[in-house]
Amino acid sequence: MKTTNKKTKILITGAGLCGSLLGLRLAQKGYHVDILEKRPDMRKAVVDGGRSINLALSDRGLAALKLVGLEDKVRELCIPMNGRLIHDVEGNTFASNYSGRDGEYINSISREELNKLLLDEADKYEDVQIDFDDKVTAVDLKNASVTYYDSETGTDKEWKADILLGTDGAGSVVRKAMMKQRDFLFSHSMNWLPHGYKELSIPPTADGKWRIEKNFLHIWPRGGFMLIALPNLDGSFTLTLFMQYDGDGPAFNNINTDQEIKDFFNTYFKDVIEHIPDLVEQYKANPSPSLGTVRCSPWTANSTSLILGDAAHAIVPFYGQGMNASFEDVVVFDEMIDTNETWADAFKSFSTTRKPDADAIADLALDNFVEMRDSVANPNFQLKRQIEMRLESAFAKAEYQSKYSLVTFPEKGIGYEEAMLKGRAQDKAILWLLENGDITVNDELDSLLSKIKVKTEEVLWLRG
Amino acid sequence: MKTTNKKTKILITGAGLCGSLLGLRLAQKGYHVDILEKRPDMRKAVVDGGRSINLALSDRGLAALKLVGLEDKVRELCIPMNGRLIHDVEGNTFASNYSGRDGEYINSISREELNKLLLDEADKYEDVQIDFDDKVTAVDLKNASVTYYDSETGTDKEWKADILLGTDGAGSVVRKAMMKQRDFLFSHSMNWLPHGYKELSIPPTADGKWRIEKNFLHIWPRGGFMLIALPNLDGSFTLTLFMQYDGDGPAFNNINTDQEIKDFFNTYFKDVIEHIPDLVEQYKANPSPSLGTVRCSPWTANSTSLILGDAAHAIVPFYGQGMNASFEDVVVFDEMIDTNETWADAFKSFSTTRKPDADAIADLALDNFVEMRDSVANPNFQLKRQIEMRLESAFAKAEYQSKYSLVTFPEKGIGYEEAMLKGRAQDKAILWLLENGDITVNDELDSLLSKIKVKTEEVLWLRG
Structure with a gap:
């Protein structure tokens, strides 16, 4: 089917950051787009806590937002971070800027606020139809059709499209369908870190201000593990502790009791404790999910389907590039639509062109964990x-x-x-x-x- | 359970090269070993052709065979190859030795003959029990038990062991059980080459001699694809054509008719044609399987199970090290048994120690494909x-x-x-x-x- 055919029936699975931006962009190009999202509409329901509350937005992501005309609106949600502020064990801090050039900084942004904005903007287009609470359960790549659980009727339904764009994240159902299919050679890997993460929160001051320096990404590097903090608009900070599950030295599986938690923070992060009155409660309440890297190739199957974003290349968070890479996917795919005659060719070109860059940022993100943990060494x-x-x-x-x-x-x-x-x-x-x-x-x-x-x-x- | 406990109930899945050598070695150490093998006993049944008929055996593999006292017997099955003999398009040949030192060569050996020898030797020990035609269908890692189809009774049976050693090859059922299990972080990858392979055969002369130089690994490097030949004891050579499935230039999917096959060999491998009267028939009759690299980590789960050989690290064949790496696994694991108090520790030590070497030979094998294809460039x-x-x-x-x-x-x-x-x-x-x-x-x-x-x-x- 030709890319110039504006009647192409396009189905996107997943209305997260990548899917909603992609849907918006395709509507701007004149296509009709249907999106199936398994979660409830986050603009109406409460979002789960404890999982990547804020993100780092930088130039690659901003270029994509500019493409859809949203750069200025998004900037209003951003808190600039000019560099790292490194906290040593004694509580001394050292600033290290991200760039020697003026005006080069990264931004702390709320995943939820940004996603809501993208959904609102997509909703302004009649040609974008987003169905929430509809979980895709099976994918037929050959026919570009999916089976999904329709929450309204409580039944399984089929959706037949012309092309299928999988932006359904690290656990992508579309990617899993590619793994199962035997008629092409689909290479794939799932690599776990021995480290998990736990989110904690420093509340704002009584007058809604930031308790530690606002315009930095804070790091408490401790060799095998580290704590980081990103500022939020409401004056709070989201802390993330990255630590091994098992092994010698501090590990999630060895720090469980109130006393162990207190001792651990007292020993390694003394300057943080004063800011978090309910530290022990938070530590015990929040999960410690794992961190992995997903790679695969090709990202397209049967000339009908393509995966983008985390579905194709989920990475660890240490370069602050996960969302930026997914947004840049949309920019690159946008070009591929314009420069290829058929969707099948656009899919192939995108997969071939973009794959080396996705592999590179995956490697860089893994390297950066070591650099951040050891950054004073x-x-x-x-x-x-x-x-x-x-x-x-x-x-x-x-x-x-x-x-x-x-x-x-x-x-x-x-x-x-x-x-x-x-x-x-x-x-x-x-x-x-x-x-x-x-x-x-x-x-x-x-x-x-x-x-x-x-x-x-x-x-x-x-x-x- | 302790490694010194000679009553440990050991179950090995797979009686291929790695499994039969491992079983033999464990019996020599005084353990009782049961082996389940899905294929029929190759000493009684005809083995499938068209798939890796011969292999390269070199020092790492020979060291393992020496450990079990079989080096001399195996040498009788070997044909030394002193280097590469490179054939250019015009039919000129150039020798390139593998080493500047005397006595350093690799050996062409029949997979089947070597496997039969290992089975015979294992069978000499009462403490080795090999059951053929018994396909493992499910693995319970926690309990070190497997379900298998018992061909004698035509029913599914359970086998409960103390420890489970998976030497069931690239498609390992034990590895798949590790992938499915959610209670530990199992990293894994499957990477396919865009190239497949096809085996062909140069018959012996009427008096059982070799039609091309006997003591070389022959290579016809052609850039994107290549043909190689290894000598067999009966005077024949096994040829393997490595070529992409699709794409520009010669590809399996574009070479199908008699004329296409003849044209292809006439253009690129003219000096081979005269030796293979039934070239077209062979080409059409033999399959063109794919080539992949399997990586995973850790190789052990639940303190009860370990995978070794191709099950843990299947590699592409271009360094001639696949079997050698699997045999060396047995040597390394043998040491781990002696130096660790419990089986669980031996499994962990083996996995940790051996994994970087398995990754390295996987990378080297991939690199060597390019070097072999381009080796005159x-x-x-x-x-x-x-x-x-x-x-x-x-x-x-x-x-x-x-x-x-x-x-x-x-x-x-x-x-x-x-x-x-x-x-x-x-x-x-x-x-x-x-x-x-x-x-x-x-x-x-x-x-x-x-x-x-x-x-x-x-x-x-x-x-x-």
Whole structure:
């Protein structure tokens, strides 16, 4: 079927962040879109707590929101975070900016508020039909049809579409259908971290203000585990403790009693306790879900179906890029629709083009967990950051961007894969030059830049 | 349960190469072992053709066979292959030895003959009980019990053991049970190549001799696809064509008619045709199975079960290490039994220790497909091999081993991971030094070795 055929019957499974943005964009392009969502309408019902309450929104995600005309509205929901604020065990703090350039920061945003906005905007289009409380139970990829439980009638129903877009998240039913199907070679992996996470909350002050510095992503790095905090608009912070389930040292399975919980926080996060009167209650009440990476290929089957967002590439949260990657999917797919004659070709092009970038951000996110947990450990790492700040302040983006900037504040057209390859090579090059005394932090800038560029090219070759 | 308890009820699923060697070894250690095998006894029934008829046996596999006292018997089934014999499109051939050292070669061996020998040897122990035609249909990991279809009675039966060792191959039922179980985080992946394979056969001459050079692994590298040949004891060769299923250029799905098959071989493998009178018939009769890599972690569940061999780490065949890796598993597990007090600890230690090596050989095998397909393309690659041959001829193993040698002819204690990291770094170092004119092939040997060592250390640091 042709992409120019505006009568194409499009079914999207999942009205989360990716599905609602995708539905909105397709409606803007003149298509009619039906969306099935298993959860109730979050604009009417209470949303579960304890699971990724806030997210980091940065340039890649904002570019997608700009595409649908929502950048300004979304900015109103954002709290800028200019860098990391690192808390050591003694309670000292150290700021580390995300970029040496002005105006480059990431944003803390509520998943729920952003999703509601996207649903509201999608609802403005008559050509978007969202059905909530309708759980997809089976998928027939060949026929682009799904079976779903229709909550209104309490019966199973069929939905036959022309094309099926699966934005149904990390546990995607569409992806599972691809795994089951034997008539094509579907590669897939599910990798779990030995660490889980637990959300906690620092309440606002009595007058609705923030109890710790507002415009930072706070990190309490402790080697094998860490605590982070992101600010919310109401003055609260969402804390997330990332820790192994089992093993030597602190672990979820060893910290259960009131005393164990108190001792643990007293030992490692003393400066946090004063801000959370009901710490023990929160700790015991909230779940400790697991963290995994989903990869698969291809993302399309039978010329009828495509998976996007977490359904195709769920990643761990340590680069703050999960939502951004899903939103960027919509931008890339939007281009593929315009540049391919048939939906089948658009699906194939999207899967082929986008897969290396999805793999790269998955790897980067895993690496960053180690970097965040250990971020005060390596002295040369601190010197490297100082050098990169100097270079970013002094030179244009095209001349120098750190790995973090390449990933988070990219020039147009730089995908995650390019950012990863170049960024990792730069990191190794700078650390090597420091280690061997070939550069120092206060060297003249042109000389620094040129030495780093030469060594980076060599490292790229040697790592390739 | 303690490893010293010789009354431990041990159930092995699968009496293939890994399962039969494992059963034999455990009996030698004084345990009683039951093995369930879904296939008929290959010593009595005809074995399916068209699927990996012969294999490459090298030092890691031979070390395991030595452990059970079978090295000499197995050597009688072997045909040494001293190197690759590369066939270009014009029919010219070029030999490339596997090592610069004497006595380092790999061996072509029949999977069936080797498996039969292992079964015969296992059968000599009263404490090994092998039941054929008994397909395991369900596994209860918690209780170390399995349900299997008992072919004698035509009914499903239960088998309750103390520990369960899954050596049931790439499609392992035990691994699938681990995937299904939700009470631990089981990471797993299945990655398919876009290429499948098809086996063909060059018959012996009328007097039972080999029609092409006997003591080589023959390769017809053609970029995106390749043909290889391994010698058999009866004078025949098993050919394997590795080729993509779909896409531009030659592909299984585009080569179907008699004429297409003839044209394809005439264009790319002209020097093979004369040796195979019934080429078209063979091509059409034999299947073209797919090639995949299985990874997972951990390899143990519920303190009762462990998977080994292909069940835990099925790899693509391009390094000739699949069987060797499985046999080496038995050696490593044998040590774990001796050095751990409980079976649960032995399982955990084995899984933790062995997993990085299994991942490494999986990666190396994937890389080697590209190297084999393209092996005449890069001129510096040829120069690198010449340098490595000179170094291997001149220096002791501890001084220099190529990546291939580290993998295939290792000094005791060098695992696949170490071989991969060091071998890849050496390759990059030599290619870099050649590219930049820092070394030439005929340089003085001590100087070559020292420059390569220094650069290799740098590359290891920069790639780490």
